[in-house]
Amino acid sequence: MNSRTAAAQLLEDGWCVVPGVLDAGATADALQRLHAAAEEYRRRGHDTHMPVLDPNAANVRVFDLLDLDPVFRELIRHPAALALVRALLGPDAMISNFTANIARPGARSMSLHSDQALVAPEPWLAPWSVNIIWCLSDVHRDNGATLFIPGSHKVTRRAELGAGPIARLVPFEAKAGSIVAMDGRVWHTSGANVTANEERALLFGYYSRGFLRPQVNWNVVLSPEVQKSLDPELRWLLGLGAAANFAQAAELLAADIGRT
Numbered sequence: 001m002n003s004r005t006a007a008a009q010l011l012e013d014g015w016c017v018v019p020g021v022l023d024a025g026a027t028a029d030a031l032q033r034l035h036a037a038a039e040e041y042r043r044r045g046h047d048t049h050m051p052v053l054d055p056n057a058a059n060v061r062v063f064d065l066l067d068l069d070p071v072f073r074e075l076i077r078h079p080a081a082l083a084l085v086r087a088l089l090g091p092d093a094m095i096s097n098f099t100a101n102i103a104r105p106g107a108r109s110m111s112l113h114s115d116q117a118l119v120a121p122e123p124w125l126a127p128w129s130v131n132i133i134w135c136l137s138d139v140h141r142d143n144g145a146t147l148f149i150p151g152s153h154k155v156t157r158r159a160e161l162g163a164g165p166i167a168r169l170v171p172f173e174a175k176a177g178s179i180v181a182m183d184g185r186v187w188h189t190s191g192a193n194v195t196a197n198e199e200r201a202l203l204f205g206y207y208s209r210g211f212l213r214p215q216v217n218w219n220v221v222l223s224p225e226v227q228k229s230l231d232p233e234l235r236w237l238l239g240l241g242a243a244a245n246f247a248q249a250a251e252l253l254a255a256d257i258g259r260t
């Protein structure tokens, strides 16, 4: 990378890659736990093929990661991830979702979208969400790297995407153990895995501003045992305290604009 910091690149370009956040051992351990989590998720009665997202079962989707293995509760609050999240969204950022998409050979692309458009209506005038993508395998175009449209974090309405957006897609390429941070306004899709036998395993830690409802209800997703095990920081990031949408109020009232 050039002399810009990763956070500066994220703010300006809408994305950045930070290599080597996990070493080889930690990456292999997380990957093995992801496969175990996929099995447990199926055992709990969920299908890992989600036809609403992916055209065939070569994409393996695992939701509820935070309930499935403590390693994911560590990754979601990893300092390298939270530093980028807070640089883009500010101190009130919360955890919206944490899911995995394993693209196996034969996996095909999903629909083009931005993650902010999935949780808030247009116009998208500021970053209100961000994805931290954990690469548990090397990721490149042929094994289904996430494809994105450079500069699309500046798109404020769907109509501004213009004609032929698919032709403008380029891959995020990164080594196993890296994280990719992607502004929620970046238009992107999953790539097709055209390799014979290479799996592409990615985790998507999704965070949003405190005034946006998270994608899932953590009170329901997390078992009582997991909830009891959480420390105050993680409880706060998951919105599990009694107070919810008060960050704007605190800021406005502290500004003390005036009283009669």
Ligand SMILES: O=C(O)CCC(=O)C(=O)O
Residues within 6 Å of the ligand: 053, 101, 144, 145, 146, 147, 188, 189, 190, 191, 202
């Ligand atoms: O798997 C990918 O590369 C992208 C997944 C994605 O964008 C999504 O699930 O919303």
